Amino acid sequence: MKVEYLTGNYAIAEGAMxxxxxxxxxxxxxxxxxxxxxxxxxxxxxxxxxxxxxxxIASINAIIGASxxxxxxxxxxxxxxxxxxxxxxxxAIMIETxxxxxxxxxxxxxxxxxxxxxxxxxxxxxxxxxxxxxxxxYAPWSVQExxxxxxxxxxxxxLLRIPVILLSDAxxxxxxxxxxxxGPGEVVIVDRKKPKVPKDMYKPYEPDEDLVPPMAxxxxxxxxxxxxxxxDERGYYKTTNEVQRKLVWRLVNKVRKNKHLVVDSASYFVxxxxxxxxxxxxTARSVxxxxxxxxxxxxxxxxxxxxxxxxxxxxxxxxxxxKAKKVFVVxxxxxxxxxxxxxxxxxxxxxxxxxxxxxxxxxxxILNVMxxxx
Amino acid sequence: xxKPLTVWDLPREEYLAxxxxxxxxxxxxxxxxxxxxxxxxxVIITMPTSCGEIxxxxxxxxxxxxxxxxxxxxxxxxxxxxxxxxxxxLKRKGFIPKxxxxxxxxxxxxxxxxxxxxxxxxxTLERGDNVLYICYDNEAYMNTGIQRSGATPLGAWTTTxxxxxxxxxxxxxxxxxxxxxxAIAHNVPYAAxxxxxxxxxxxxxxxxxxxxxxxxVIHVLSPCVPGWRIEPEKSVEVGKxxxxxxxxxxxEYENGTYRVTTPVPKRKPVREYLRLQGRFRHLTDExxxxxxxxxxxxxxxINKLVGKEVIGPVEG
Numbered sequence: 001m002k003v004e005y006l007t008g009n010y011a012i013a014e015g016a017m018x019x020x021x022x023x024x025x026x027x028x029x030x031x032x033x034x035x036x037x038x039x040x041x042x043x044x045x046x047x048x049x050x051x052x053x054x055x056x057i058a059s060i061n062a063i064i065g066a067s068x069x070x071x072x073x074x075x076x077x078x079x080x081x082x083x084x085x086x087x088x089x090x091x092a093i094m095i096e097t098x099x100x101x102x103x104x105x106x107x108x109x110x111x112x113x114x115x116x117x118x119x120x121x122x123x124x125x126x127x128x129x130x131x132x133x134x135x136x137x138y139a140p141w142s143v144q145e146x147x148x149x150x151x152x153x154x155x156x157x158x159l160l161r162i163p164v165i166l167l168s169d170a171x172x173x174x175x176x177x178x179x180x181x182x183g184p185g186e187v188v189i190v191d192r193k194k195p196k197v198p199k200d201m202y203k204p205y206e207p208d209e210d211l212v213p214p215m216a217x218x219x220x221x222x223x224x225x226x227x228x229x230x231x232d233e234r235g236y237y238k239t240t241n242e243v244q245r246k247l248v249w250r251l252v253n254k255v256r257k258n259k260h261l262v263v264d265s266a267s268y269f270v271x272x273x274x275x276x277x278x279x280x281x282x283t284a285r286s287v288x289x290x291x292x293x294x295x296x297x298x299x300x301x302x303x304x305x306x307x308x309x310x311x312x313x314x315x316x317x318x319x320x321x322x323k324a325k326k327v328f329v330v331x332x333x334x335x336x337x338x339x340x341x342x343x344x345x346x347x348x349x350x351x352x353x354x355x356x357x358x359x360x361x362x363x364x365x366i367l368n369v370m371x372x373x374x
Numbered sequence: 375x376x377k378p379l380t381v382w383d384l385p386r387e388e389y390l391a392x393x394x395x396x397x398x399x400x401x402x403x404x405x406x407x408x409x410x411x412x413x414x415x416x417v418i419i420t421m422p423t424s425c426g427e428i429x430x431x432x433x434x435x436x437x438x439x440x441x442x443x444x445x446x447x448x449x450x451x452x453x454x455x456x457x458x459x460x461x462x463x464l465k466r467k468g469f470i471p472k473x474x475x476x477x478x479x480x481x482x483x484x485x486x487x488x489x490x491x492x493x494x495x496x497x498t499l500e501r502g503d504n505v506l507y508i509c510y511d512n513e514a515y516m517n518t519g520i521q522r523s524g525a526t527p528l529g530a531w532t533t534t535x536x537x538x539x540x541x542x543x544x545x546x547x548x549x550x551x552x553x554x555x556x557a558i559a560h561n562v563p564y565a566a567x568x569x570x571x572x573x574x575x576x577x578x579x580x581x582x583x584x585x586x587x588x589x590x591v592i593h594v595l596s597p598c599v600p601g602w603r604i605e606p607e608k609s610v611e612v613g614k615x616x617x618x619x620x621x622x623x624x625x626e627y628e629n630g631t632y633r634v635t636t637p638v639p640k641r642k643p644v645r646e647y648l649r650l651q652g653r654f655r656h657l658t659d660e661x662x663x664x665x666x667x668x669x670x671x672x673x674x675x676i677n678k679l680v681g682k683e684v685i686g687p688v689e690g
Contacts (some may be wrong), residue, residue, distance in 0.1 A: 026534065028485070028521035037533040044540060052534050055448060055490035079447060080423075111423055112444065219559070301511055 002181050008146045008173035009034035010081075012076070012102050013042065018182055020189055022048045022071035025062035027055055027081060030114040031170040032104040035076040035264055036259070056081035060088035067097045068226060070146025070217035072154060076102035080111065081119055082128070089163055090129035093251060095226050096161040096205070096213065098192055100153045105169040107358065116358040117170035119281055119332040125165050126310050132248055134255035136262050137165040137310040139281040142216040143177035147274065149264075149307065152184075155190035156262055161212055167309060169332075171282045171360050195222060205247075206351065211254035255311065265313035266305045269295055272322040273302030275374065277353075278317070278341050279330040280306050282360045287330050290363035299374070314344045321345055326373055328353050330366055379574050385411045392538060394437035395429040399606030401597035401613060402510045404570035406437075409481070409508060412549035414581035415440055417477040418457050422450040422491060425517040425598075426510060448490040451498035454480035454505040462504075477506065477584050484511040488551055499560035499589045506583050506590045514596035520601045522552050525619075528668065529661055531653045531669035532601075542661065543653070549668055557591035558627055564590040566626035566635075570597075571613030575624055575635050583627075595622045603652025612650050619647040620665045620673045620685055634676065634684040641688045644669050 006014065013035045016024075024043055026036035040050045053059045056077055063073035077085060082103055092099055101123065107118040125137045125177065136156055140146040150166055157164040195202045202222045207213045213233075214217040214224035225235030230244050238244075269291060270276055279287040284305045289305045304320040306312050321327050327350045329338040335354035342350045353369050355361035386514045396403040406426060410417070420444045421427045427444055430437040440513045452630075458478045464470045480498075482491050487509035498505055507514055514532045515521040522532040531543045557565040564586045568576040576594065583590040595616055597609040604612055616622035617636050617647035621644055624636035648654040666688075673685045 027490070028515040028518040028534070030518050033521060033533070035517050037519070037536075038540075040534045041536050041538070054488075054492065054524060084448070111444070275560070 001185055001186055004179050004181055005176060006143055006147075006179045007034065007257060007347070008140075008143050008168055009104070009334050010038050011143045011179050012150045012173070013038040014179070014181055015147040016074055016100065016102075016154065017043065017046060017048070018147075018187065018189075018365070019151045019154035020072045021074055021192070023063065023066035023073040024048065024050045025053050025059040025066070025073070025075045026050065026173070027053055027059045027075075027077070029056075029078045029081045031106055031173055032076040032078050032102060035102055038325050047263055056084040057088065060085040060092070060099075063099045064088060064092050064095075064097050067099050068218055068224075069282055072098070073096045074100040074102065074154075076104065078104050078106050078114070079108045079124075081307060082121070082124065086129045090133075091228050092163040093129065093135075094131070094228050096215070096251075097163065098157040098161050098215075099163050100150070100157055100166060101163060102150070102168070103164045104173050105167065110261075115170060117282065117332065117360065118356070118358070119169060119283060120336075122167065122309055122331075122333070124337050125167055134252050135165065135310045136160070136255065136308065137167045138161060138264065138307055139167045139309045140172065140307070141284045141305065143172070143175055144179050145307070146172060147181065151187055151189070152264070155188065158190045158192045159212070159261060160258060161192060161215055162255065167225070167281070169282055194220075199223075203233040204235045205231060207250060207254070211250050211257060230263040257310055263309060263311055263313035263316075264307035265316045266307060267316060267320040268303040268305070270302035270304060273300050273320075273323060274325050275299070275301040275328065276304055276321045276324040277301065277328045277330055278304045278306070280309055280337070282344070283330055283332045283355075286360050286366060288362045290366055293363065312340055312344070317341065317344055321348060324348065326351060328370055328373070330355065330361070330370075332357055332361055376597050379578060381574055384408070384574065384577055385414075387411065387414075389413070389415060389439040390430070391437045391439055393435065395432050396426065397429075397599045397606065399597075399599045399604075399609040401570045401609050402512065403594070404573065404610070405510050405568075405576065405594045405596055406430070406481070408570065408573045409580050410440065412577045413440070413477055413479060413584065416475060417441070419481055420445055420450045420454045420457065420478070420480045422482050422486040423447045423517065424486055424510075425512070426481070426483065428517055447486055449494045450480040450482045450486060450491055451505065451507055452494040454478050454507070454571065455498045455501065455503040458504045460648070468552070478504065479506045480509060481508045481510060482510060483515075483517070484513060484525035485515045487511075488553065496560065499557060499562055502588050504587055504589070506580070508580075508592045508594060510594045510596040512596040512601055514598075514601050516598050516601040523640070526550070528665055529654060529657050530655070531656065536617075537656045543656065547664075549672060553591065553593045554627060560589070562590060563588045564626070564628050565592070567593045567595070567622070567624055569595045569617060569622055569624055571610045571617070572624060572636055579626060582628075601653070603655075604650055608650055612637045613645065615642065615647040615650065618642050619644045620669045621647050621673070623676050623685060625676060625680075632676070632679040634680055637684040637685045641673070641686055643688050661664040
């Protein structure tokens, strides 16, 4: 264990190295470039490789290749780059490739303001790629949590053989904070499970009970057929309803059924709360300050903070809001994640509080919008 | 034979307004200014994200006194093709007079040309669209903070090719991607290299390119003060030294013929170019020798293409 003073970007890079990152494919984009620059200096020292590719399409496909070659791989990007990565993301989901994408949100649409912050892309992360699937995305609110959730992102991606997205924003990645970093043995590191059957019995897409197939990588002696077309357990392309249904439902259910291993959240002052604010990422920092201030004035208000945006920790959400008369969802965008919250709080009065701010919404601005309902 | 053009003969009209946010001594700013002098006002510029794009259009100002569109990083050439096709359609329908000469010029950086925009550029050249594509090449991604690109020369420090015991700046052990050869492989009628330290040459090449129908490519070296770690007042000197050392050769290709527009009878050693730039400060004698060999090979190749020795040997 050691304590360092890091930015969010550096913490993500350090977290990735703690988790066992061995290959980073990068393409420069503000505000995520420091992850790349930091790893270019540090990763070779621990035997890893950092390569710059010609665009984000190449970057994500390179880490898919590296993951299938048998190493933990990641890339980092921001909105415009993630838009280019979506086809690769869909491929990674289909062929069940563990990888991590550090997505540092900036303003949009299009180039927006590259150096400024926002939370516009939470729905793109969930629904951007084509096909039906479940995605896992974490939203840290502090530099420490950026470090911790990066490790968790790698663990979950290895555990479920899925791409995992670490969703931060420009404010967080340029923030300097104290980080407690873990040494070997101080944090659980998950590696993808390997086949236990004899080599001639192995089927690359035959799942265990947890719906996750053991992953034999290239060169390990197994017959590995990696197929982006609809495939059966052997990896053969099939055009039947039966195979399509079985495959798509398994890809979805392997996340849904293992949700307890994935979801993460934090609740503050919710036990007696009449009002609960739901907020995530850096916006939750302002909301936390606001909640504490209102508490000191006697308002029974609490904060529910999903750390996993996708899937949301719905049991904890429902519990946190059980006594609430009103639930506010504060976001640094036009109000998009509120729909996900509504889905689980059908009988509650859920109010969207969108506050667009190029850094993070201030507690005063949030209160000014909320006041009319309090 | 007519008198050679000098800077005093260039048009006085300025279509790149002063007051933009480009660095003092920016090579791209000098290039843009002279490109626009050659295009005149009847031009539509497309530009992908780049340092020149960002710094010339900071709200609420724009330095471009001509129609200008900022597009996504990978598609300046594609948007330019679309604009050229749109103009053609308007001419066919009679909304624009058929003889009105509206030029379409795409200006991308080296990242937006060599790397992410390469596919769109290839498409534009391959289809034969009536577009002039200009790459201003500062040899790295300067907008996002000096990361390497497909155009970064051997040995150059960037934030993603750091300098230490193992990494010694840019690692690619050979000549970088040859954009002009790539363009010629698409059978374009005209391709050229230019350099803002030779503004008249740059102006004449843009003029000539625009007089030719079809796809054209001009590759412009663009000395970068923060990225190359040079003094602002040295950028033109560095640009000149690039040519005098053979690190950069000003030449043009027109319908099968190569012509060097800035002959260098006696070359200076590359060390003189490298030593002015902080990005090359770490280089050892041996590494400089390797760079000198790459330059010698490129000079020999160009001389062979031209058919005579227009770039001479290293003096002394």
